[in-house]
Amino acid sequence: MTKVAILLSGLRFGGAERVSLNLAKAFKEKGYQVDILVLKKTGELIESAENDFNLINLECDKTFKLPIKLLKYILKESPKALISTFWKLSLISCLVRIFKPSMYLFCVEHTTPSKAIFIPTYLFFITSSLFYQLSSKVICVSTGVLNDVKKHSVCLKRKLSLIHNPVYPPKTTSFSDNKQKTKLLWCGRLDDPKNPELMINSIDLIDKNLGLSLTFIGDGPQMNSLKKLTKEKRLDDSVNFKGYVEDVYSKIFNYDILILTSDREGLPTVLVEALYSGLYVISTDCSLGVHDIIQDGVNGMIVPCGDKLSLKNAIIESIGKKCDGSFQSNTAKKFLPEFVIEEYISLMSS
Numbered sequence: 001m002t003k004v005a006i007l008l009s010g011l012r013f014g015g016a017e018r019v020s021l022n023l024a025k026a027f028k029e030k031g032y033q034v035d036i037l038v039l040k041k042t043g044e045l046i047e048s049a050e051n052d053f054n055l056i057n058l059e060c061d062k063t064f065k066l067p068i069k070l071l072k073y074i075l076k077e078s079p080k081a082l083i084s085t086f087w088k089l090s091l092i093s094c095l096v097r098i099f100k101p102s103m104y105l106f107c108v109e110h111t112t113p114s115k116a117i118f119i120p121t122y123l124f125f126i127t128s129s130l131f132y133q134l135s136s137k138v139i140c141v142s143t144g145v146l147n148d149v150k151k152h153s154v155c156l157k158r159k160l161s162l163i164h165n166p167v168y169p170p171k172t173t174s175f176s177d178n179k180q181k182t183k184l185l186w187c188g189r190l191d192d193p194k195n196p197e198l199m200i201n202s203i204d205l206i207d208k209n210l211g212l213s214l215t216f217i218g219d220g221p222q223m224n225s226l227k228k229l230t231k232e233k234r235l236d237d238s239v240n241f242k243g244y245v246e247d248v249y250s251k252i253f254n255y256d257i258l259i260l261t262s263d264r265e266g267l268p269t270v271l272v273e274a275l276y277s278g279l280y281v282i283s284t285d286c287s288l289g290v291h292d293i294i295q296d297g298v299n300g301m302i303v304p305c306g307d308k309l310s311l312k313n314a315i316i317e318s319i320g321k322k323c324d325g326s327f328q329s330n331t332a333k334k335f336l337p338e339f340v341i342e343e344y345i346s347l348m349s350s
Contacts, residue, residue: 005035005079007070007089011043014189015269016110019141019165020085021045023344024053026166026337030345037073039066039089044219044244063088071096074103081136081348083108087119091127094134104136104348110165110266112148112287117193121152128153137161137347142267144288161347164292165267166337169276170249173329181256181280181319182212187248187270188260190220195284195306198261200226202311204233210319212238217251219244252277257318262286263305268293275299275332278325282314299331 004027011017024034036053038046039060049055058069066089074082074096081104084093090107097105113124128149132138138159140146146162184203188194196216203214216226216239223241230239245251248270252258258274260283267289274281275293281300283290284307294300301318303310333339 001031001033003033003035003077003079005037005073005077005082007037007082007084007093009039009086009089010041011036011038011045011049012189015165015266016085016108017043017045019167019269020083021049021052022166022168022337023083023341024049025168026341027344028053029337030341035077035079037070039063044246048246063092066092067096071099074100078103080104081106081344083139085110087113087116087124087127090135091131094131097134105134106137106139106344106347107132107135108139108141109145109149110141111264112145112266113152114148115264115287125152125154129156132156132159135159139163141165142287142289142292144291145266147288161343163343164335164340165269165272166340167269167272167276167332167335168337169329169332170253173276173278173325181321181323182210183255183257184212184214184315185217185252185255185258185274185279186214186261187217187252187258187274188262189218190216190222190226192222193262193264194220195261195263196222196226197229198284198306198308198311199259200229200233200235200239202261202308202315203239204235205308205312206315208238210316212315212319214239215255216241217243217245217248248273249277252279255279256323257282257315259311259315260284260286260290261311265289271300272332272335275328278323278328280318280321280323280328282311282318284311293332295331299328 034053036055041057060066083106084090085108258279265286271293284305296302301314
């Protein structure tokens with residue numbers, strides 16, 4: 001059986017981690033054996049990965065230990081392809097491939113390098129222009145990521161490919177028929193890049209007589225401060241926090257509008273999941289990837305980043321909009337895994 005390996009730092013509840021498991025599932029459905037390699041066995045998605053795939057803990061508490069351990073794995077297991085999902089891991093994977101050039105290496109870029117806080121843009125420019133030459137392809141998950149990587153690298157265009165993240169639709173669909181959309185949903189990791197505070201500050205501006213409710217699904221370092229802010233603004237009755245939910249689809253159908261408040265994103269998977277579920281979506285203009293998903297004014301709305309007044313107005317405008325669940329779902333079909341996986345398989349045949 002042909003083997004594919006996917007390299008991750010861990011398996012916390014994040015967009016890149018979730019779509020990596022989706023990709024692994026799509027490969028498995030095509031008859032491939034999939035190994036999930038993690039530097040540390042941490043995160044909310046560990047149990048799911050262990051149940052569905054061969055999970056290998058490389059036990060790297062420090063990144064500098066990875067090259068030797070990754071090389072040992074590759075020489076022993078001989079995967080046909082290695083898929084690396086984060087910048088540091090991709091650089092190391094490129095070096096390791098020198099010892100196994102017959103292996104396909106796909107370095108996946110999920111975010112625009114010019115907006116990434118974990119790496120200076122000049123450092124990405126230097127390292128990607130050099131190291132990524134050793135990869136088979138650099139996979140950009142959105143038009144915005146593709147254009148940004150082109151802009152911040154040299155001699156890399158021939159290596160770049162645009163392949164959207166695979167997102168599975170729900171197994172069953174039950175679209176909401178609420179004429180008045182009053183149930184708002186925010187879903188993601190509660191941290192600075194996602195800017196969940198903007199959501200609370202925006203709903204605080206809306207007339208309480210409209211009867212809106214807001215639910216946060218997800219966990220993260222801002223949980224306590226957000227709960228405190230909610231109390232300070234006396235929004236306890238209309239805002240609640242569900243914490244981490246393993247099966248988002250089991251909850252998402254209960255809502256009418258999904259809102260994304262991020263300051264930066266690559267391709268926000270949660271928007272696709274919301275469309276599959278028939279929800280109307282509102283997003284900040286946090287990346288060109290948002291434009292790959294939302295047709296502004298058609299299946300959702302796009303507002304400026306960090307602008308609580310614009311977000312407030314978009315929410316009010318969306319409440320009375322007619323929204324056909326089947327139409328919303330159909331606008332997200334290009335992200336279906338059966339289409340995405342064929343693009344990867346095609347690259348592995350070239």
